[in-house]
Amino acid sequence: MSGDSSAASHSTDTASNPQVSTDPxxxxxxxxxxxxxxxxxxYIALTKPRVIELLLVATIPVMLQADRGHVDIAVIAFTLIGGWLGAGSANTLNMVADADIDKKMKRTARRPLARRAVATRSALIFGLLLWAASFAVLYFAANLLSALLVSATILFYVGVYTLILKRRTWQxxxxxxxAGCMPTLVGWAAVTGSLSWQPIVLFAVIFFWTPPHTWALAMRYKEDYKAAGVPMLPVIATEERVTRQMLIYTWLTVVSSLLLIPATSWIYTVIALAAGGWFLERVHKLYRDTKRGAEVAPLKVFLQSNEYLAIVFCGLAIDAVVGLQTISSYF
Structure with a gap:
């Protein structure tokens, strides 16, 4: 739902020019x-609006899958609003906690707190208000479970990732x-009021996808992370080790996506297989090139990882709306 490692954490403008800020x-x-x-x-920049694109990519298809063959626009709309407010809260509170290192990184130096466009106390209040609004929207428009899941996401992202993990470990x-995987659970809970194995599988897809996606970007900006004292894997390890880890997690991503096949039709099956092969081929190439000492382009993997996730989840959305007979029903 949020985070430095989300699907849309950086635009192609940033990828091509480290001096360009994605904040308005x-x-x-x-x-x-x-x-x-x-x-x-x-204040809009505090919410990291481009990061929230992952919310749309992950939430809508999951909600459609939770109620295959039906589309409840009202529930989807209110869940997205509540989720957007929650993600905005998490991102704002993250900026409050990270204001000191944001000043040291070229990629983040133009963020509101780093350039003192917003006072820290004001940003903190703004983040807490967004949190309260998110809980209220989801509680009244959907159900308590979805509201609690968003609150848990904010607490985990800010309290565990930002304040504990980010500056202490390469993991x-x-x-x-x-935290970025939670939209899958929130979307399912908003529709059904419960959880099942399907949103957990989709949670795993984003969970395993996040490391190769983020490390690809970190390979490009490792000097930024080094200057800020953030021990991202590309900062502390060789490129060969980084790309090997990326390959492992990419395989786990693709395998996880295939676990959902029994609950879908041939549409998702074909899309997941094709997209998975395409993504794996790119990461394998990065690993091979790194091993032989060739010049590599990790940002191509970063951009393709965004496209891969969008293709898989859009494929799921199409499959769910069409509502064809599921693979498991044939057995």
Whole structure:
């Protein structure tokens, strides 16, 4: 639902130019209207709006799968609003905790707190208000379970990942990435009021996908992370070890995606197999090139990982809406 390791944590502009910030920043304008606009944009930037794209990619298909063959627009809309508020809260509180290191990294130096566009106390209050609003929306529009799951996500992301794991271990994104997997559980709970094996499988897909996705980006910006004192794997390990770990987690990602096949039709099956093979081929190439000392392009893996996740979850959405006979029903 949130985090530095989410699917859309960085745009292609950032990928091509480390000096470019993805946060909306108003141009210099000292008029009253200009100051208001700058303040509004700064608060929007606190929520990391592009990170929240993962919420859409993960939540909608899961909700459609939870009620195969039916589309309840109202429930989906309110769940997305509640989830967006929750993700915005987590991202804002993350920026409050990370303001000191954001100032040291070129990639994050233009974030609102790093450039003092918003006071720390104001950002903290804003984050807590978003949290309360998220809980209220999900509780009244969906159910208590979905509201509690979002609250658990915020607590884990800020309390465990940001404050404990991020600066202490290279496995920060491995375990901290669990926060970005929570939309699968929230979406299912919002529709059914319970959990089952299917959202857990989808949780695993994003969980295993997060390390190769994030490490690919960290390979490009490892000097940034080193300067900030964040022990990302590419900072402390050789490129060969990093790409080997990426390959392992990519295989786990693809295998996890195939575990959902019994609950879907041939549509998802074909898409998951094709997308998985395509993603694996790219990561295998990165590993081979690294082993032989060739020049590598990890950002291509980062961008393709985004596309892979979008393809698999969109395939699930199409499969669920069409509602064909599931594979398991043939046996």
């Amino acid at each position: 920043v108003a141009p210099a304008d000292q008029s009253w209207a200009g100051r208001v606009r700058a303040t509004v944009l700064a 920060n994104v491995v375990w901290g990435g669990a």
